[in-house]
Amino acid sequence: MWQAADACLKCTLCVTQCPVVSVNPDFAGPKALGPEWFRRHQAGTLETMAHVDDCTFCQLCEAACPVDVPVAHLIAAHKEGTIRSWRHRLRDEMLARPHRVAVFARFSTVPTLVRSVGAISQKTPLPRRHRESVGGLGPPLAKSQGRVALFRDCYSAGYDPGLLDMAQALLSLWGFEVVQLPRVASCCGAAAYAAGKPALARKTAESCRRELALGPQVSAWVTLNATCDGTLREEWPRYFGLSLDAPVLPFDEVALSASDEFWRRMHLVSASNVPLITHTTCRGKVARGDGHLTKLARRAGFSRVEPSVAACCGAAGSYAFKVEHEDTAQALAKPLALQSKRVKPQGFMTDSGTCAIHIEHVTQVQTRHPAYWLYRQYQRYLQEGSGQ
Amino acid sequence: MTTCGDVIVVGRGPAGLLFSSLVAQNRGSVILVADAQGSFPLWGGQWDFCNYTDDGEHVLDPYQWWQQHPSAWDEVRDASTWTLRWQHLMTLWQEIGIPVPDRVPKLNRWMVTPLGQLRPTYWVANWHFVMERPGPLVFVDVPGLVDFRAEVVARVYTATTGQMAKTFRLAVPSGWRRDWHALNWAWFLDSKAGQDWLGQALRDQVRAGEEAVVFPQILGVDHCEEVLEVAQRVLGRPVAEVPLPPPAVGGIRIQRRWEYWLRRHGIQLVSARVTAANRHSVTLQDGRALAADAVVLATGGILGGGLEIQPSGSVRNTVTGAVIGTLGDQLLGAVGHRNWDESVPVIGRMIQGWNPDKRGNGGAMNLWTAHVAYQAFIGHTALAREN
Ligand SMILES: Cc1cc2nc3c(=O)[nH]c(=O)nc-3n(C[C@H](O)[C@H](O)[C@H](O)COP(=O)(O)OP(=O)(O)OC[C@H]3O[C@@H](n4cnc5c(N)ncnc54)[C@H](O)[C@@H]3O)c2cc1C
Ligand code: SF4
Ligand code: SF4
Numbered sequence: 001m002w003q004a005a006d007a008c009l010k011c012t013l014c015v016t017q018c019p020v021v022s023v024n025p026d027f028a029g030p031k032a033l034g035p036e037w038f039r040r041h042q043a044g045t046l047e048t049m050a051h052v053d054d055c056t057f058c059q060l061c062e063a064a065c066p067v068d069v070p071v072a073h074l075i076a077a078h079k080e081g082t083i084r085s086w087r088h089r090l091r092d093e094m095l096a097r098p099h100r101v102a103v104f105a106r107f108s109t110v111p112t113l114v115r116s117v118g119a120i121s122q123k124t125p126l127p128r129r130h131r132e133s134v135g136g137l138g139p140p141l142a143k144s145q146g147r148v149a150l151f152r153d154c155y156s157a158g159y160d161p162g163l164l165d166m167a168q169a170l171l172s173l174w175g176f177e178v179v180q181l182p183r184v185a186s187c188c189g190a191a192a193y194a195a196g197k198p199a200l201a202r203k204t205a206e207s208c209r210r211e212l213a214l215g216p217q218v219s220a221w222v223t224l225n226a227t228c229d230g231t232l233r234e235e236w237p238r239y240f241g242l243s244l245d246a247p248v249l250p251f252d253e254v255a256l257s258a259s260d261e262f263w264r265r266m267h268l269v270s271a272s273n274v275p276l277i278t279h280t281t282c283r284g285k286v287a288r289g290d291g292h293l294t295k296l297a298r299r300a301g302f303s304r305v306e307p308s309v310a311a312c313c314g315a316a317g318s319y320a321f322k323v324e325h326e327d328t329a330q331a332l333a334k335p336l337a338l339q340s341k342r343v344k345p346q347g348f349m350t351d352s353g354t355c356a357i358h359i360e361h362v363t364q365v366q367t368r369h370p371a372y373w374l375y376r377q378y379q380r381y382l383q384e385g386s387g388q
Numbered sequence: 389m390t391t392c393g394d395v396i397v398v399g400r401g402p403a404g405l406l407f408s409s410l411v412a413q414n415r416g417s418v419i420l421v422a423d424a425q426g427s428f429p430l431w432g433g434q435w436d437f438c439n440y441t442d443d444g445e446h447v448l449d450p451y452q453w454w455q456q457h458p459s460a461w462d463e464v465r466d467a468s469t470w471t472l473r474w475q476h477l478m479t480l481w482q483e484i485g486i487p488v489p490d491r492v493p494k495l496n497r498w499m500v501t502p503l504g505q506l507r508p509t510y511w512v513a514n515w516h517f518v519m520e521r522p523g524p525l526v527f528v529d530v531p532g533l534v535d536f537r538a539e540v541v542a543r544v545y546t547a548t549t550g551q552m553a554k555t556f557r558l559a560v561p562s563g564w565r566r567d568w569h570a571l572n573w574a575w576f577l578d579s580k581a582g583q584d585w586l587g588q589a590l591r592d593q594v595r596a597g598e599e600a601v602v603f604p605q606i607l608g609v610d611h612c613e614e615v616l617e618v619a620q621r622v623l624g625r626p627v628a629e630v631p632l633p634p635p636a637v638g639g640i641r642i643q644r645r646w647e648y649w650l651r652r653h654g655i656q657l658v659s660a661r662v663t664a665a666n667r668h669s670v671t672l673q674d675g676r677a678l679a680a681d682a683v684v685l686a687t688g689g690i691l692g693g694g695l696e697i698q699p700s701g702s703v704r705n706t707v708t709g710a711v712i713g714t715l716g717d718q719l720l721g722a723v724g725h726r727n728w729d730e731s732v733p734v735i736g737r738m739i740q741g742w743n744p745d746k747r748g749n750g751g752a753m754n755l756w757t758a759h760v761a762y763q764a765f766i767g768h769t770a771l772a773r774e775n
Contacts, residue, residue: 012635015571016429022575022609025563063659064425066693233674247676289421291656298654307651335610 002239004068006042008035014061014071019282019312020054023331027054030061034071037078048081054328055079056316057194058282059230073239079196088322091118095318096192096200099185102158121326125361127155127354132162134169137378142175142259149181149218149246153228155353157185163353163368166375167224167251173378174258179218182211189240190231190283191317198239205231205240212244221248224369226280226351227317230287250288252296252351252370262378267301269380274346276373277339279308279359281352282316293349296370300377306343310335313350315358333362340365349373394418395765396670396680398662398707399694401426402435402751403736404686405646406758409480411765412653419678420650421670423661427692427737428643432605432631434499435477435751436744437470437510446508449495450752464756473755474511484649486642487514487613498522500602500630502536504544511751515612516638517602517628522549524599529557532568535632536604554599559589571635573606577615582608586615590622598625605629605637612641662687665707665732681769682733684761689737708732733761 014030015021021029033052052075061071084092094101115122148171156164168178189205192198221244223229233248278293290307297305314332319325340348340363348359348367356367395411397404400422408418437450447453451467464470474492481488488511496508497518512518525545529538542553561576568576576582601623608615619627631638651657658678664671669679685707687694696704702711735757737744744750 011430013425013429016635016640017425021571022578025565025568025572025576028567066424066691068424285657286659289656289658289660291651291654294651295654295656307648309648 002070002073005038005070005074006035007067008039008069009067011066013064013066014069017060017064017311019058019060019310019314019332020056020328023334024051024054024328026051027328028052030055030071030075033078034061034074035069038074041078046081048078048083052078053082053084053196054325056282056312056314056319058312058316059286060282060311063286070239073193073198076193076196076198080198082196085119087117087119088324091120091322092195092197094118095321096195096197097187097204098191098318099154099158099187099204102154103185119323120321121323121329123326124320124329125357126321127159127357129158130160130162132166134162134165134375137169137173137375138382140175141173141261144177145175146219147177147179147216148220148222148254149179149212149215151221151223151228151232151248152180152182153223153225154185154187156224160353160369163224163371167222167369167371170258170371170374170378171222171254174254174262179215181215182208183214184211186211188228188231188236190227190235193231193235193239194317194319202240205236205242209236209242209244218246220246220254222251222254223248224251224351224371225353226250226284226287229351230283234287250284250292250351252292253288255296255370255374256292256299263299263301265381266299266374266377269301269377269384273303275304275306275343276302277306277308277336277343277345277348277365279310279313279336279348279350279355279367281350281355282312284351285311293351293370297349297373300374302373302377306339306345308336308348309339313355313358313362315352315355317354320354320358329358330362333358337362347373394681394769396421396678396683397686398422398665398670398684399426399686399688399692399736400647400657401686401688401692401736401754402428403688403754403758404684405643405650406477406480406754407684407686407735407761408650408655409646409653410758410762412650412655413480414766418650418655419658419680420655421658421660421662421672421678423659424693426643427688428639428646429636430634430639430691431636432516432638433513433636433642434509434516434631434638435511435755436508436748437474437496437752439496439508439748440746447496447748448508450510451494470752473759476759477511477755481513485645488512489514495520500525500541500545502541502604502630502632504541504548506545506548508748513638513642515605515607515616515629515641517600517630519600522551524552524554526554526556526597526599526601528601528603529555530573530604530606531558531560531564532566533570533573533604533606533632535570536630541630552599556593559592561585561589569635570604570606570632570637571609571640574609574612574637574640577606577608578611583611583615583618587618587622590619594623600626600628603627603629605631607637609637609641610644612637662707664709667732670707681772682765684765685732685734685738686736686758687734687738692737694738733764735761 018030020027055075059072171178186208187204189201192201229250236242280290294307314329320329360367394416396419397408398421411418438447438453455465498506499509499518527538527541538555542555545553660672662670704711742753
C-alpha cells in the first residue's frame, strides 16, 4: 500500500475538517473510516463499517492531515468491500463512467420511474445541456504563448460544450494556440475512484491517457474542472502510475497571468458592481487551495465579490444524484442557500459543472464557471465599444 | 508561470494567520501556503501570555513577569508594547467575528481544566470560562464525553478551591450515539433542531441559584453564540465552556472564522508542501515556484510539521532541509531568525527561546513574533521603495 498509509497519529485534524461529519451524525468520520479501518484490515479484519459510502471523496481530510495519511484513498479502498443491492450496483457502475453517461446528454429529462428504479434522487436536478453559441473574441492581445491543450472533461464535453469554446476563445485572446483534448469522450477516473472502484478508475484513466497521447505536443494542460485538475496533476502520478509530459494548470491560474491590457479592458465594462459569490469546490481547495476565484473575479472588475461559506456544496460529482445521499447533499449546501439569501448575488462562480447545478438548485441563482463570467464580461467590453 | 504577491506566508497555524492578517489589514497581498491544517483545531484557542515561573509557580501578573524576566530580547520588557499588541489582537478578533471583551485584561485569569484543576490563562473568547477568583460553580455532565466527567471535575475543583461545585447531567437527543465526541455534539447543537432540543433539555434542569454553569466545550461551532444564548436564557445565568482535548471545538471556531475573514480580504490559500525557500520565493513539492517581495515561515514545531525528527534522532527543518540539532541537545538552538536581511524570517512555534510547554506563553509567542516580523517587513518594503 502507499507510503504513510499507516502513519496516523490520531490527532483528529482530519475529523475537524470533514464536511460530512458536520451534517450527518451517522457518519463515523475520516479517522475511523480511513486509518483506523485500515489498521484493522491489515490485521485481518475484513468487515466494512456502516455509512462508509457517505464519504464524498472531497479529500479535505487528507489535505488537513499533518503526516500525509492518504485518508480519503483509504476510505475509497474501504468502500470497495461494501455490499450493495443490485439496483445500487447497477447505478454505481453507470455513474462511475460519467463519460458514457454524458453521451446521452441531449436527453434532458430522466423519467421519474427510471429514477426511482435506478435509486437516483428525485430531489436533486440532473445535468441539462447548456446551449450557447460562442464566437471568437478578436485578435490575440499578447504575442504567441505557445500551444496548450484544453482538457475536454466528460462533463463539459457532454453538457457544456459552449464552456470549452469560451475557455478556448479566452486562451486564444491571451495568445495561446489551443487544442481541445481528448477528442473522444473519456474520463480521468475520478468518478470511479470516488465510488470506491480504484481498479476501474485506473482502467478508465489509462484509456484517457492513451487518447491524450494522440494529440500534438503541448506546453501545458489546462483544466476547467477542479476535480479533473487534481486528478490529473496529483492523483495520476501518485495513485494511477500515470503521468503527463507537461504541467497541469487550472484555467483560473492561467487566467490570472493574462496580460494587463486584458484586465484594463475588463475594467472598462459598466455594470460590474454586481454581487458575485465565488465557490472553490472542495477538490479545488485540496488540489491547489482557495481564494483564486475571488482574486480572479475582483481582477475582472466585479467589485462586490464574496467567497462562499461552504467547504463543500454537497454535489461531489454524482454523489448528490444518489438517493441515499440526497439529505446529506442538501444539508451541505444549506449554508450557501443562507448566504445567498443574505447577499442576494447576481451569480455564483464555481470551478465544477456538477457543483454548479447543485448550487443553482439550492440558491436559485445562476452558477457558472469562471471562463463563462470572464467571456461574458469581455463580450460586454466588445459590445460597449472597444475604442476606449 | 509564477504567481506573485507582496508576501508568501508558509503555514496556517495561529502565527501564519496573524501575520497574514497584519499584511491584509494594510492592503498587502498575501499568498498563504500550507501543507496541512495548522494547530488551532487541536486546542481551545486560549492565548497564554505567561503562566508559569521557572519553578513552575503560577504567574498572576504576566506584564510584570515580562518586565522582570527579559528572555531573548530587550523589547519584550516593555509593557506598553505588549498592551498595544494585545489590543490589536482584540480589535482584529472583533472584526473577524470572534467575540471578545472590549478591554484587554490586566492580569491572568483562572480557567478550569477538563480535570477540574485551575490554571492561569490570559486572552480568551467570550465562550471560554474564566474567572478572576474561584467561586461556586455548576458543571454539566455530557453523556459519552470521556474527557470531561463532571463529577470528577467538581470533586477536584472543590478540593482545590474550597468552593461548592454542583453537577447535572444533560439528557441525550434522539439519534445520539455513544461514540459522539465533542464535535458531534457541537455540530448537532449548531442546527435549529439541536438548539430547540437543548432549550427543552435545560428547562428540566432549571433550579434557583446564581452560580455560573460550566459546560464542556460542545456548544456549537458556527452558531455557538446562538447556542450560548439559548442556554443562558433558559438557565437564567452565565454559561461558558471548558475546552477539551482534540478535536477542540473552540479552536475550530476560531480557525473557521479567521480563515474566512482572510479569504474575504483576498488572500490566496495555496495547499502545497514547501520544499525550499529563500527571501523572495518558495519551491513547492510539485516543482512549482511562487515569488513575492518577502517570505515568512510560520511552519510550526515538530507537531506542526515545520520540524521533522529523523530516525537517527536528528531534527530537520522541512523547508530548508537543514539539520538543526538532535533530540536531547539544548534543543533547536539555531532555528530562530529575526533579522530580515540575513535569512527568511521565522515566526510562531518554530522560533526558539519561548518554550510554551514549560512557560505557558504560546499565545504571546505567536503575537510577538508575528509583530516583530511584520515590523521588519514594512521596514524592508519602505527601504525597497526608497531604493
Ligand atoms: C495540543 C496543543 C495545545 C495547545 N495549547 C495552547 C494553550 O493552551 N495556550 C496557548 O497559548 N497556545 C497553545 N497551543 C499553541 C502553541 O503554543 C503554538 O502557539 C502553536 O501550536 C504554534 O503555532 P504555529 O502557527 O507556529 O504553528 P502550527 O499551528 O503548528 O502550524 C504550522 C503550519 O505550517 C505548515 N507547514 C509545516 N511545514 C510545512 C512545509 N514544509 N510546507 C508547507 N507548510 C508547512 C503546517 O501544515 C501548518 O499549517 C497549543 C498547541 C497544541 C498543538
Ligand atoms: S473525503 Fe471528505 S467526506 Fe470523505 S471523510 Fe474525507 S473529508 Fe470526509
Ligand atoms: S489528520 Fe492524519 S494523523 Fe491526524 S487523525 Fe487524521 S489521519 Fe490520523
